[in-house]
Amino acid sequence: MKREGLVKSLLGAATLGLLLWGGLPLYRHRHCDIAVVKGPGVTAVERLSAYSPGLRNTVADTSVFVLEGREPGGKAILLGDSHANEPEGLLASLIFIENAVVEKGTLYVIPFFNNSASRNTRPGDGYPLYFDVPTAWGALRVRMGNRDASPLDQWPDPDVYVHFPDRQLLSFIDVRNVNRTWPGRPNGPLMERVTYGAMEIMRREKVDVAVDIHGAETMFPVTNCIVAPEKSVRIATLAALTVKATEGFENHVEPSPAGFRGLSHREIGDASDTLPFLLEAPIPFLDQPTGPKTTKLILDGKDPFLLSLAKRKKLFVPYDESGWPLEKRVGQHCSVILEILRQYSKRNPDKPIVVRGVPRYAEVLKNGVGYYFSDPKKADAKSIVDN
Numbered sequence: 001m002k003r004e005g006l007v008k009s010l011l012g013a014a015t016l017g018l019l020l021w022g023g024l025p026l027y028r029h030r031h032c033d034i035a036v037v038k039g040p041g042v043t044a045v046e047r048l049s050a051y052s053p054g055l056r057n058t059v060a061d062t063s064v065f066v067l068e069g070r071e072p073g074g075k076a077i078l079l080g081d082s083h084a085n086e087p088e089g090l091l092a093s094l095i096f097i098e099n100a101v102v103e104k105g106t107l108y109v110i111p112f113f114n115n116s117a118s119r120n121t122r123p124g125d126g127y128p129l130y131f132d133v134p135t136a137w138g139a140l141r142v143r144m145g146n147r148d149a150s151p152l153d154q155w156p157d158p159d160v161y162v163h164f165p166d167r168q169l170l171s172f173i174d175v176r177n178v179n180r181t182w183p184g185r186p187n188g189p190l191m192e193r194v195t196y197g198a199m200e201i202m203r204r205e206k207v208d209v210a211v212d213i214h215g216a217e218t219m220f221p222v223t224n225c226i227v228a229p230e231k232s233v234r235i236a237t238l239a240a241l242t243v244k245a246t247e248g249f250e251n252h253v254e255p256s257p258a259g260f261r262g263l264s265h266r267e268i269g270d271a272s273d274t275l276p277f278l279l280e281a282p283i284p285f286l287d288q289p290t291g292p293k294t295t296k297l298i299l300d301g302k303d304p305f306l307l308s309l310a311k312r313k314k315l316f317v318p319y320d321e322s323g324w325p326l327e328k329r330v331g332q333h334c335s336v337i338l339e340i341l342r343q344y345s346k347r348n349p350d351k352p353i354v355v356r357g358v359p360r361y362a363e364v365l366k367n368g369v370g371y372y373f374s375d376p377k378k379a380d381a382k383s384i385v386d387n
């Protein structure tokens, strides 16, 4: 009897030890904040719950950085981390927050759009919890998140996700995928409250342009492109042609399918006067047939298996030994966003959006992504926003 009790207590202690060993890193990741340094252009920082009260006191509530220009003009909103395992969107939006100076018009930037997903991971795929972007002052540590919100924040999942308001039947997992829950509603599942908040910014503030910034597999046909519905396609095409002619990189236009509901590039345009654009840059880390999912793969995009698949023409983008590094993905996003704003301003001279201070493709390639972030330890405490 005595011996049985001892075995039971030892097993109990071992189980508790395993739980702590496995759970503590996940707990720390969920509660680890990134210090975002407000750049010279930031005039206000709001919370998304100001537009969608159903987000109050939830992990899905998130910061909205407002960059109001010196002169009036048009308005644009940028969304990073819609899918929090596609960090080029987050990093491009952080570059805008730290570096952009708005001459005319207003920018709204939500870097952690799916804040819950950015504090989630994908254990089955062996994702790293963080990766470091090298800078002159050390490293900017970034949370690597997941595609979907954490079940700790939104649960249980339905058997089928019935999209609102179209009632199209989507996969159950898409109820936690913020790029299937547009245009959202104030009292729906948490992710619908997130998209509703962004829709409310667009409707109330009369936002003209919305850019949802992503990354996509090299083996997925919708990659290295701008996805645009009919109303945005002209500006998207001009932006794609201009970056190719003047900056030398490819970024084609994909039409947004009218029958596939819940996506930002479809629903934003249908539910408001805003022109939506969704940007995809190729991220080898997301492809299935790669080696281990390492932080190195996030940064340099080099993988031997993709290289052999490229030789057999299985990828939808050119791919060689140089991989598809982070600076290339983020640099493309910066240039394409600037070009969309420029093309919009040319067609709407009464509502220009003029931004300076944001690097273009060649500069990001040359300097690296970390060059555009300052050391939060040296920054004035008032200019730091923890996210």
Ligand SMILES: [Zn+2]
Residues within 6 Å of the ligand: 082, 083, 086, 214, 215, 216
């Ligand atoms: Zn995505």
